[in-house]
Amino acid sequence: NAGVTQTPKFQVLKTGQSMTLQCAQDMNHNSMYWYRQDPGMGLRLIYYSASEGTTDKGEVPNGYNVSRLNKREFSLRLESAAPSQTSVYFCASSESLSGGYEQYFGPGTRLTVT
Amino acid sequence: AQTVTQSQPEMSVQEAETVTLSCTYDTSESDYYLFWYKQPPSRQMILVIRQEAYKQQNATENRFSVNFQKAAKSFSLKISDSQLGDAAMYFCAYRSGNAGGTSYGKLTFGQGTILTVHP
Numbered sequence: 001n002a003g004v005t006q007t008p009k010f011q012v013l014k015t016g017q018s019m020t021l022q023c024a025q026d027m028n029h030n031s032m033y034w035y036r037q038d039p040g041m042g043l044r045l046i047y048y049s050a051s052e053g054t055t056d057k058g059e060v061p062n063g064y065n066v067s068r069l070n071k072r073e074f075s076l077r078l079e080s081a082a083p084s085q086t087s088v089y090f091c092a093s094s095e096s097l098s099g100g101y102e103q104y105f106g107p108g109t110r111l112t113v114t
Numbered sequence: 115a116q117t118v119t120q121s122q123p124e125m126s127v128q129e130a131e132t133v134t135l136s137c138t139y140d141t142s143e144s145d146y147y148l149f150w151y152k153q154p155p156s157r158q159m160i161l162v163i164r165q166e167a168y169k170q171q172n173a174t175e176n177r178f179s180v181n182f183q184k185a186a187k188s189f190s191l192k193i194s195d196s197q198l199g200d201a202a203m204y205f206c207a208y209r210s211g212n213a214g215g216t217s218y219g220k221l222t223f224g225q226g227t228i229l230t231v232h233p
Contacts, residue, residue, distance in 0.1 A: 031219065042118075042205055042223035043159075050219065058220060090159065097219025099147035099209040100166070105159035 002026050004106035006091050012112045013081045021076040021109050023091030031094045032074035033058075033103065034066060036087040043090060049074055050097050081113045116141045116217060118208050120224035127196045128232050134181075135191045135227050137206030145211035148182070148189045149221070154202040162204070165189065167211070193229075201231045 007022045025032065030051045035043040035058075045058030049068040063085060065077045074093075078085060089109045095101040117140045127133035139148070150162040165173045165182050172180050177197075181190045193200055206224040210217040 033221075035221075040123075040225055042225050043221070044223070045220050048220065088157065092159075092221075094219075098213075099145075099211040099219070102161050102164070103221060108157045 004091055004093055004104050006089075006106040006109050008109060009107065010110050012114065013078075014114055015082060017081050018077065018079050019081065020078075021089055021091075021111075022073070023075065023106060024073045025091075025093040025104070026072065027093060027104065028071070029093040029104075030071070030096050032068065033092040033094075034064075034074070034076045035090045035092065036060065037090060037108070038087050046076065046089075078111075081111075083113045085111065086113045087111060116143075116146075116208050116210065116222050118206055118222050118224040120206055120227050122227045123225070124228045124230070126230040126232060127193070129196055129198060131196055132192060132194045133196055133229065135193075135204050135206075135229065137189045137191070137224055139187050139189065139206070139208050141187070141208065141210075143210055143212050143215070147209045147211060148180075149207040149209065150178070150180070150189075150191045151205045151207060151223075152200075152202045153205065153226075154199075159205075163191065196231050198231050198233060201229055203228050 004025045033048040034046040047066040049055045052071045091106040092103040094103045146167045148165045152160045177194045203226045208222045
């Protein structure tokens with residue numbers, strides 16, 4: 001059982017380049033999330049998808065776009081990368097938005113923007 | 115908006131001893147959930163323990179237990195019989211249970227506490 005998978009694991013971009021981070025889950029979960037982790041700040045929510053076909057902004061959405069491709073997949077796109085987007089990105093999924101359900105996290109993507 | 119504060123950037127403990135990590139939170143909601151996550155050097159986020167706000171009984175999971183003080187908005191994690199494998203960053207997190215609220219379903223994390231375990 002793979003759980004939540006993310007690709008790539010590492011990426012280096014130049015300022016202004018674009019890229020898409022991929023996330024997939026095989027647990028038949030309805031809700032999916034994208035977080036970023038910066039030193040000393042914990043994880044912050046970028047975007048989330050309560051269910052297939054819906055997406056909503058989280059705490060730090062500027063500079064990002066997302067697509068809930070189907071129930072399994074939730075991608076995060078950086079249209080024009082900036083050094084401030086250097087971070088570790090985590091995808092997560094849960095049965096629903098209800099707090100009683102655990103969020104399962106992927107292994108993370110370390111992104112460096114130079 | 116809810117906030118979560120972990121006031122201990124780093125803690126250390128001797129193997130087999132007990133350590134307590136602190137967490138406080140701020141919310142005006144009555145329905146919520148609190149979590150402790152562990153992040154070892156591998157970066158994987160692992161759920162350690164969960165507490166429902168409506169439950170008065172403190173949650174326990176083997177060597178891990180919490181001291182949930184709802185009125186004080188405090189949620190500390192106690193690790194008993196510490197093991198070398200417990201060394202990691204620990205995050206406290208809050209999740210709203212208010213289905214009608216804008217924060218519903220979202221995890222709000224504290225800044226984290228790095229735990230070192232000495233042999």
